[in-house]
Amino acid sequence: MKKNSLFLITVSLMGSLLVAPTQAKTLEDIQASGKIVIGTDGTFPPFQYFDKGQLSGFEIDIGNEVAKRLGVTPEWKPMSFDSLLAGLNQDRWDIVIASFTVTPERAKSVHFTSPLYCTGGVIVSKKPNIKTISDLDGKTVAVQTGSIFFQKASDIPGIKQIRNFASDSDARNAMVSGRADAWLSDKFVAKLAIASQPDQGMKIGDFVTKATVASATKNGNNELSSAYDKILADIQSDGTYEKISKKWFDEDIRCM
Template identity: 55%
Template sequence: MKRLKHLAIALAAVFACSAPQVMARTLDEIKADGKIILATEGLYPPFNYMQGSKLTGFEVELAEAVVKKMGLKFEWKSLSFDALLAGLRQDRWDLVIASFGITEERSKAVLFTAPHYCSGGVIVSRDGSVKTVGDLSGKVVAAQTGTTYFENVKKVPGIKEVKNYPADTDARAALTSGRVDAWVSDRFVAKTAMEANPAGMKLGDFLFVERVASAVKKGNTSLAGAWDKALAEVMADGTYKALSEKYMKEDVRCK
């Protein structure tokens, strides 16, 4: 079943990327249409995930609140993580919100908005024996393809092997099934997983800290500016705090 599920996700990504192109639009063009096209992964709880047939999560509800402030309607696209920024550059949607950490390399390809939360990659093991960066030496470590977690794990000297997986849930499953010694993921994702399986995982140290933001096509400053303004309003009126505490039990905005 898992193989079929992953095949369906992969096919959905292919079909999404082969669909008729939606040209990158300025803020005025989006306002004229009345609807913004948003893209996310849908496999990354508590930030973006499927609850039955409904897309939900902290980033999903936050994005919808921001769009409401902008006076727009929204349409969601859900597809594989590594296809999101590529599709944005190819003008297939207006904005991506999927826990992308701001990096120098990504900033060359897309325009990031103001960060909507700060977190970082943490080390997770089954019994707590792999806790620090030093503990990763000689170990097999799992991380999701195309993420800052995977890129940062690769930089750690002495690791026996880095195994990359198409979805973060696959990387986590590799840990819980004993196929790897550690899993590196977002702190809040790891906390959520541990709440569901408290006896099966132990949280270790941060591997790195990062700011996380939405992204628009390079040069689309009108849309980025409007998004930042609406996000600031959502952060000021109590909506952000309520959503953050609902999903993470704390305020996760960047200090």
């Protein structure tokens, strides 16, 4: 028994030495490879979504501009929202650009870049008596899994049921079809949904949260995050950011 135990311990220690911590690609590695791999959600219009089979949206335009100024080609990797930060730490992509709200909890596991835009979460419903947080008492609320809106809904007392969906669009559809009384989402997403489906009778209610949104890199990947921050500052100062923002929102959505 002692010999077998010693053998198992030795094998275990040898195995642990062979499994080295993964290392994110540095800026130099990315530029040498000629591409940057960007994780995104792809179901959150107008920020990032598929239009006729092609990724489109505000964040896609921003990411493409960042890649252009880095001198590399962007390779977008659309994945489920709740897997993106974990995938970043597994080095499945170099950066995540997917409308992540900066929170203290998330900031423990990844590095957030300079703010990309500021926004807020709102209540959306077809029912005229649902406008405020207190109106959600006894109601069913639809949200996207892993989103800040799911977290916020969990903190609101009195909600009868939280229905979480893989995509924000599915959460919206649940409210539209009557499977949920309200939908919590980003105010810009809600405005686009109402404009594109005016016959559905959706109305925006009160804010449930204010949000600062940023892209994310792996902790310790300082050269890449610094390069991203510089490019973001450059496109905000030279008018490129404003042009992209007004293309999608008719306003400048940077944090003021």
